Amino acid sequence: MGIAERRERERDLQQKIRRKQILDAAKRLFYEKGFSATTIEDIAQEAELSPAAIYLYFKNKDDLYASLNLQLLEYLSQRLEGLYREEGLNAEEKLETLKDLLHDVFNFDPLILINLFHLQASDGLKNLSPERTNQLNKLAARCLRSLANIFEQGITEGRFIDHNPIALGDIIWIVFTGAVLWEESKRMTDPRKDYLKQTLDLAIDILGRGIKAE
């Protein structure tokens, strides 16, 4: 029975490796060529598999795409929730920490993050299955709630002036989204350096100063 178990474990591992193999290939290609220009054949080739093999691991192309994004959005949402729940920090410190957190998330997997925002910003959502859209929206909503909660804390603590915390959360999200897309877009014509951290830090600094209760 130990043998059967080991077998199963090994099989599971294999499966995970294959899935990762495919997701990695897809990630690279989606990032390089965009979603609709990337064919299953491309992905298969990049993953060194046959097109048909892709379908052993993913229901279809959309499923594959969504898997990529859900993965990261989940991570982001957990990090944000973690930050919000962090006991030892006041809101101002949390905003400070947020800068690194966002950059962390970006570095965790820049390609997917960019993909994710592309998805949010583009065709993608309109042609996704309602179920997938739902999952994505739920996670995004959770992220935004965490952000709003941080601002609410700041207002309650008297550190921030009294604005609608949901709107403030949205603004952070907007800045993060916009910054990632914009820096990415700039890098397309001039792939030299990565100004994201600088820009993002500056933006959050200024926003922080802007809502500080006098």
Added chain:
Amino acid sequence: MGIAERRERERDLQQKIRRKQILDAAKRLFYEKGFSATTIEDIAQEAELSPAAIYLYFKNKDDLYASLNLQLLEYLSQRLEGLYREEGLNAEEKLETLKDLLHDVFNFDPLILINLFHLQASDGLKNLSPERTNQLNKLAARCLRSLANIFEQGITEGRFIDHNPIALGDIIWIVFTGAVLWEESKRMTDPRKDYLKQTLDLAIDILGRGIKAE
């Protein structure tokens, strides 16, 4: 020859009308269904023309798409340049005015603006002809320069604290882009009201407070 001239003028007029007809149809459809899901046949039908006729006025689908966006980007760039050159306003007032300007531009043609940012954020750019990419980039750069100029003025005037004006310009652009995409994305699941103006105003207000000298 008077006749020939009149003929030519009429022909030109006709051409412009047709082009506009097509661009309008395309705009609506790209917005509704996304770029890649919109077929030339769709556009032809909406414009009450034949698919083949589209090709009399545009080289191909990408060309059509780019035309749409260039149009608006040109407008935005002119407005921003106008604001920057405005003699009678100090930088702070210009920032205040910017809020309305951006909203104006959005209202001038929301569909195209969203399209434009989708383009910036998505597949599109990667599959565009270099020439088109170039045109778009040039115009975007001009917009950003104008924004940077405004901040530079503010710094020179001693009204804003001394940050890299280019970075500040980028931040405005980021906020504008991010806000339009995000509000649009929200409206997709809940097409009730339009919070763009509110959010944008708030963001710029806060940014304004955040960079105010002392």
Added chain:
Amino acid sequence: MGIAERRERERDLQQKIRRKQILDAAKRLFYEKGFSATTIEDIAQEAELSPAAIYLYFKNKDDLYASLNLQLLEYLSQRLEGLYREEGLNAEEKLETLKDLLHDVFNFDPLILINLFHLQASDGLKNLSPERTNQLNKLAARCLRSLANIFEQGITEGRFIDHNPIALGDIIWIVFTGAVLWEESKRMTDPRKDYLKQTLDLAIDILGRGIKAE
């Protein structure tokens, strides 16, 4: 305006010719190789068109198939209804006439008829769109009603013994179906002669004698 009209008429004609071209090709191939073994490419080749062109005239493969069958079933149903409504004949004479009618229908287009019964007898119905199934069923039902009506007339006239006329109608249908399929099946191994008429005539003769009153 005469010109425009003529143009349109010519266009319509062209379309009809193309449709027929395709239907003819498909008919031959479905008959030769069966429905599922016949590819759109096959049909296109046989019709001397591109595969894509098929889709200009038919929504999809099923649509094409159903078109073929509906066409004939319609014809059969009209003939049967005509026979039933025939004033000058008594039921016995109608049964006699039926022999030729069925053979006529078979000869009108044997290939399609065989196809039709294959469809009724096979996979086909299970994978057809409900709408198509409905149309087919309705027409088949109309055929059967006409048959039943003839028997009812015979019973009323006192020429036939009193059996459920619907059951009698079914039996004719069964014999027709079975005979066509069986003779076809025989011809597959020995494609010499066509015993359908003989077999069918004999069967109907015997049935006729079998239900004759007294």
Added chain:
Amino acid sequence: MGIAERRERERDLQQKIRRKQILDAAKRLFYEKGFSATTIEDIAQEAELSPAAIYLYFKNKDDLYASLNLQLLEYLSQRLEGLYREEGLNAEEKLETLKDLLHDVFNFDPLILINLFHLQASDGLKNLSPERTNQLNKLAARCLRSLANIFEQGITEGRFIDHNPIALGDIIWIVFTGAVLWEESKRMTDPRKDYLKQTLDLAIDILGRGIKAE
């Protein structure tokens, strides 16, 4: 060596059980979804085996299909031969008995019977290996000969009028085939009750009356 023998016996038994397992699964699925819509994977799942295992017991999908049908056809042919050879009955009584016999055969395994007639009536035969077609045809021929023999006996006995006994046999076959397919087809839209016995009995009764020597 006793051991080796036992081993072999056990192995044979195992094999038979597995084959039956697979055939049963296939039968259900072919009946439910039709032949071409049933995948090997479906069958494997239903039989609680792996797709690859199917190929240990059957050469390929067609082989599997044919096996199913041969099985029943063999049974039918034996029953018919048995009836024909029955000493104690006259032809009229045999015709009477035939009604039950056919119904028996139907009930013995309706699914396979329907399958069998589908096969006869459809794509299937055309794509079968000649060898299989041959086997099927031989068995079917034997069935028909038995039927013809019964009629021949009746004619010799002076009970039936003098028709070609082969044609009469065909007619019974036609009625049986047609009835099974037609009732099945009706049950597809209205799966209530099973009128096969009634219809078949009536048809044979009428045919019997129709050929009775005065």
Added chain:
DNA sequence: CATGAATGAGAGTTCATTCAT
């Protein structure tokens, strides 16, 4: 100038079948 008809090229997807284990 405008078009209806046509198509080449290719997309996503499925599935019977094989093979290393």
Added chain:
DNA sequence: TATGAATGAACTCTCATTCAT
């Protein structure tokens, strides 16, 4: 013996684009 994983070959269908008229 049995299998999970893999694949080649095909299939249906789509669409940007062209061309005769």
